[in-house]
Amino acid sequence: xxxxxxxxxxxxxxxxxxxxxxxxxxxxxxxxxxxxxxxxxxxxxxxxxxxxxxxxxxxxxxxxxxxxxxxxxxxxxxxxxxxxxxxxxxxxxxxxxxxxxxxxxxxxxxxxxxxxxxxxxxxxxxxxxxxxxxxxxxxxxxxxxxxxxxxxxxxxxxxxxxxxxxxxxxxxxxxxxxxxxxxxxxxxxxxxxxxxxxxxxxxxxxxxxxxxxxxxxxxxxxxxxxxxxxxxxxxxxxxxxxxxxxxxxxxxxxxxxxxxxxxxxxxxxxx
Amino acid sequence: xxxxxxxxxxxxxxxxxxxxxxxxxxxxxxxxxxxxxxxxxxxxxxxxxxxxxxxxxxxxxxxxxxxxxxxxxxxxxxxxxxxxxxxxxxxxxxxxxxxxxxxxxxxxxxxxxxxxxxxxxxxxxxxxxxxxxxxxxxxxxxxxxxxxxxxxxxxxxxxxxxxxxxxxxxxxxxxxxxxxxxxxxxxxxxxxxxxxxxxxxxxxxxxxxxxxxxxxxxxxxxxxxxxxxxxxxxxxxxxxxxxxxxxxxxxxxxxxxxxxxxxxxxxxxxxxxxxxxxxxxxxxxxxxxxxxxxxxxxxxx
Numbered sequence: 086x087x088x089x090x091x092x093x094x095x096x097x098x099x100x101x102x103x104x105x106x107x108x109x110x111x112x113x114x115x116x117x118x119x120x121x122x123x124x125x126x127x128x129x130x131x132x133x134x135x136x137x138x139x140x141x142x143x144x145x146x147x148x149x150x151x152x153x154x155x156x157x158x159x160x161x162x163x164x165x166x167x168x169x170x171x172x173x174x175x176x177x178x179x180x181x182x183x184x185x186x187x188x189x190x191x192x193x194x195x196x197x198x199x200x201x202x203x204x205x206x207x208x209x210x211x212x213x214x215x216x217x218x219x220x221x222x223x224x225x226x227x228x229x230x231x232x233x234x235x236x237x238x239x240x241x242x243x244x245x246x247x248x249x250x251x252x253x254x255x256x257x258x259x260x261x262x263x264x265x266x267x268x269x270x271x272x273x274x275x276x277x278x279x280x281x282x283x284x285x286x287x288x289x290x291x292x293x294x295x296x297x298x299x300x301x302x303x304x305x306x307x308x309x310x311x312x313x314x315x316x317x318x319x320x321x322x323x324x325x326x327x328x329x330x331x332x333x334x335x336x337x338x339x340x341x342x343x344x345x346x347x348x349x350x351x352x353x354x355x356x
Numbered sequence: 357x358x359x360x361x362x363x364x365x366x367x368x369x370x371x372x373x374x375x376x377x378x379x380x381x382x383x384x385x386x387x388x389x390x391x392x393x394x395x396x397x398x399x400x401x402x403x404x405x406x407x408x409x410x411x412x413x414x415x416x417x418x419x420x421x422x423x424x425x426x427x428x429x430x431x432x433x434x435x436x437x438x439x440x441x442x443x444x445x446x447x448x449x450x451x452x453x454x455x456x457x458x459x460x461x462x463x464x465x466x467x468x469x470x471x472x473x474x475x476x477x478x479x480x481x482x483x484x485x486x487x488x489x490x491x492x493x494x495x496x497x498x499x500x501x502x503x504x505x506x507x508x509x510x511x512x513x514x515x516x517x518x519x520x521x522x523x524x525x526x527x528x529x530x531x532x533x534x535x536x537x538x539x540x541x542x543x544x545x546x547x548x549x550x551x552x553x554x555x556x557x558x559x560x561x562x563x564x565x566x567x568x569x570x571x572x573x574x575x576x577x578x579x580x581x582x583x584x585x586x587x588x589x590x591x592x593x594x595x596x597x598x599x600x601x602x603x604x605x606x607x608x609x610x611x612x613x614x615x616x617x618x619x620x621x622x623x624x625x626x627x628x629x630x631x632x633x634x635x636x637x638x639x640x641x642x643x644x645x646x647x648x649x650x651x652x653x654x655x656x657x
Binding site: 100116119122140141210329337338340341342344345346348349351352353355356 | 430508512515516549552569
């Protein structure tokens with residue numbers, strides 16, 4: 086039974102994509118690998134009465150039955166009971182072409198990118214032969230405090246990404262498109278009269294509570310507790326077993342059964 | 357934790373805890389395990405090639421907890437070949453393909469003593485290249501009963517122009533493989549066929565054979581587990597070690613050999629140890645080679 090207690094600290098070398106970072110005349114072969122592994126504890130859904138693992142199926146409420154995959158299509162809902170149907174071919178026709186490059190369009194100041202734009206982080210690992218150019222780019226970007234803004238196709242989508250320097254290595258973070266960011270105009274209150282006395286008191290409090298960012302100090306407590314609970318139950322042998330699936334007897338192609346029975350008669354005779 | 361970095365075929369591999377005894381009642385360390393897999397690699401690799409490996413890891417040895425790992429561990433060297441396979445929920449999962457010696461060494465170093473693979477290759481997951489009969493003895497039945505059933509199976513299938521090949525499971529049972537190696541075969545066919553065979557066997561040898569999964573039917577009988585013929589199931593790979601008190605191996609046996617051993621009524625002789633496995637394979641070659649190449653057709657479906 087597998088019960089790991091948390092994400093490892095070693096660099097994950099799980100290649101998700103491989104290709105090149107390119108700009109101007111530079112091309113650096115790299116592999117994209119995961120930078121985070123969410124520590125969620127996931128559960129299987131079981132049938133309470135006999136612990137059989139359950140499957141998700143698509144259910145048609147009108148016919149009151151399960152719908153097989155070849156009868157399932159996609160519809161975009163435009164109103165109550167009104168849809169626009171899109172076929173797989175139509176969706177494919179608008180998907181970006183697969184590409185093997187992370188094309189840097191411009192170099193930007195990472196400070197200018199509000200963290201609200203950050204979507205998902207990855208590491209970039211140099212592929213064979215690209216180590217030197219990789220280190221050069223990482224070093225120069227670090228010194229100049231710049232990040233490369235690039236377009237990049239992964240799976241079915243084209244992403245806007247930032248290629249950043251990170252302690253001699255390169256990381257890549259996918260960014261939200263600006264239209265995905267919800268408006269914030271009404272969030273800051275209008276009448277913002279602030280007394281200078283209040284201001285300095287607030288400043289003082291913040292100063293007193295200032296610390297270095299040490300994420301190791303914090304952990305997902307609920308996850309820790311769940312893992313602890315699972316370990317305890319495992320030790321107490323509080324595990325259950327799903328029943329073996331019993332299939333009905335009989336049937337089978339008539340000719341095959343007849344031929345097997347015939348062959349069996351001969352086997353028995355010769356023994 | 358002790359670590360040693362080694363180089364296999366020009367690729368760096370960090371080996372850990374080589375002195376750890378993973379079969380404590382017998383005395384067989386991680387180093388011994390790596391040595392066994394290195395020695396048997398020439399024979400086992402063709403049978404692992406391009407198949408989604410399921411690791412069965414025993415980090416604290418065969419007497420302690422184990423876990424199955426279908427997903428290829430994320431902390432893997434960059435040279436490990438992987439592929440994506442679709443899970444039941446439609447999501448893709450990255451799995452390891454053990455296609456070379458380095459990967460085999462790396463997997464063994466993870467204390468994956470047992471190597472389990474599907475009957476289909478990863479790029480054609482719905483096409484089994486063989487049909488299997490997993491012979492599993494119930495309480496008060498033993499591997500000699502399995503041998504009897506295997507020999508009847510061989511004779512039953514041979515007039516249908518189906519050659520079959522047997523190996524020990526490395527535990528208590530035997531596995532009989534019928535190579536097919538045709539791209540139009542489906543698991544539905546191998547399941548239908550093997551189930552019909554199992555039921556005919558059960559009808560004709562009711563005291564020896566059951567085709568039913570439930571434990572209460574298995575007492576004193578050999579269960580012919582035909583349901584292994586499924587894209588979601590895996591079998592222990594031929595030449596893999598098993599996690600038992602001793603390092604026994606799932607090992608192929610020539611039919612003549614099995615007939616002899618069945619006649620001698622000594623179940624111990626049907627348990628092949630690591631040392632015997634390596635020297636016998638070196639002397640006789642791969643007795644399971646035909647399973648990978650022989651093309652046969654399932655008739656009357």
